[in-house]
Amino acid sequence: xxxxxxxxxxxxxxxxxxxxxxxxxxxxxxxxxxxxxxxxxxxxxxxxxxxxxxxxxxxxxxxxxxxxxxxxxxxxxxxxxxxxxxxxxxxxxxxxxxxxxxxxxxxxxxxx
Amino acid sequence: xxxxxxxxxxxxxxxxxxxxxxxxxxxxxxxxxxxxxxxxxxxxxxxxxxxxxxxxxxxxxxxxxxxxxxxxxxxxxxxxxxxxxxxxxxxxxxxxxxxxxxxxxxxxxx
Numbered sequence: 001x002x003x004x005x006x007x008x009x010x011x012x013x014x015x016x017x018x019x020x021x022x023x024x025x026x027x028x029x030x031x032x033x034x035x036x037x038x039x040x041x042x043x044x045x046x047x048x049x050x051x052x053x054x055x056x057x058x059x060x061x062x063x064x065x066x067x068x069x070x071x072x073x074x075x076x077x078x079x080x081x082x083x084x085x086x087x088x089x090x091x092x093x094x095x096x097x098x099x100x101x102x103x104x105x106x107x108x109x110x111x112x
Numbered sequence: 113x114x115x116x117x118x119x120x121x122x123x124x125x126x127x128x129x130x131x132x133x134x135x136x137x138x139x140x141x142x143x144x145x146x147x148x149x150x151x152x153x154x155x156x157x158x159x160x161x162x163x164x165x166x167x168x169x170x171x172x173x174x175x176x177x178x179x180x181x182x183x184x185x186x187x188x189x190x191x192x193x194x195x196x197x198x199x200x201x202x203x204x205x206x207x208x209x210x211x212x213x214x215x216x217x218x219x220x221x222x
Contacts, residue, residue, distance in 0.1 A: 035212075040121070042200060042214040043155065058209065090154060097208055100145065100157040 002027045006091050006104035013081055013111055021076045021107050023091030031094040032074040033058070033101070034066065036087040043090065049074055050097055081111040116203045118213030125191045126221050133216040135184040135201035143204050144177055144184045149215070150197040158199075193220050 004025045013019055025032065033048040035058075045058030049068040063085055065077040074093075078085060088108050092101040115138045125131050135144065143162045147155040159168055161177035161184060168175045172195075174187040184201055198215040205211070 033210075040214055042118070043202075043212040045209060045211075048209075059211070092155075098143070098204065100160060101147075101155075101210070103154040103156070106154050 002102070004091055004093050004102050004104035006089075006107050008107060009105060010108050011110070013109070015082055015111055016080050019078050019081060019109075021078075021089060021091075021109070023074045023076065023104060024072050025074075025091075025093040025102070026072065027093060027095075027102065028071065029093035029095055029102070030071070031097045031099075031101075032068065033092045033094075034064070034074070034076045035090045035092065036060065036085075037090060037106075038087050046076070046089075048097075081109075083111045085109065086111050116201060116211045116213040118201055118216055120216055121214060123216055123218045124221065125195075125218060127191055127193065129191055130187065130189045131191060131218070132185055132187045133199055133201075133218075135186075135203070135213050137182045137203045137205070137211075139182070139205050141181050141203040141205055145202045145204075145210070146175060146184075146186055147200045147202065147212075148197050149200065153197075155200060188218075191218075191220055193222060196220050 007022045034046040035043040044060045047066040049055045091104040094101045117136045145160045146158040149155045166177040172189045176185045198217045200215045202212045
């Protein structure tokens with residue numbers, strides 16, 4: 001089954017404790033992206049990747065890192081999480097950048 | 113930077129009625145996409161519009177892209193309970209970044 005898989009689905013952590021949210025897609029998509037969703041703000045892009053080893057900042061990249069060492073994986077790294085990063089995070093992939101995006105199930109992160 | 117505004121933020125609809133949600137961009141778009149997110153779910157792609165003035169239909173849903181490629185609308189006829197959710201537009205400008213609107217959350221009164 002074609003899908004985008006995020007882990008974990010739920011995470012509660014403490015301020016400053018490094019964490020990684022994994023994202024994997026099995027559709028051989030070149031394009032991958034991370035979004036955060038907050039009430040009233042819609043989906044805001046954090047980082048995106050047009051292909052392996054190619055990443056670029058979205059609209060809200062501060063406090064986040066990504067890597068794209070393989071085509072299928074695009075982890076999101078929070079080196080020192082803070083409470084304002086409490087949010088619902090979605091990973092998405094697309095065949096190329098200008099096509100429909102397939103979203104993962106989401107990761108609800110709470111930083112206390 | 114590019115901003116995509118979506119109105120209304122909330123839409124309460126009587127079952128069987130029609131409604132429209134609107135999307136406006138501060139810049140000319142190369143294309144616009146629409147997504148639906150059910151409560152507790154993830155966004156699911158509905159459609160992409162590319163051409164100026166383009167109109168596409170999916171059963172009871174009609175999508176339109178403005179002549180100037182700066183606005184779009186989604187019209188739903190004869191609303192059903194299955195239409196509940198949040199509808200997002202997402203516009204792509206020349207910088208290729210996809211900017212999402214804040215969404216229209218639809219509730220339906222049976």
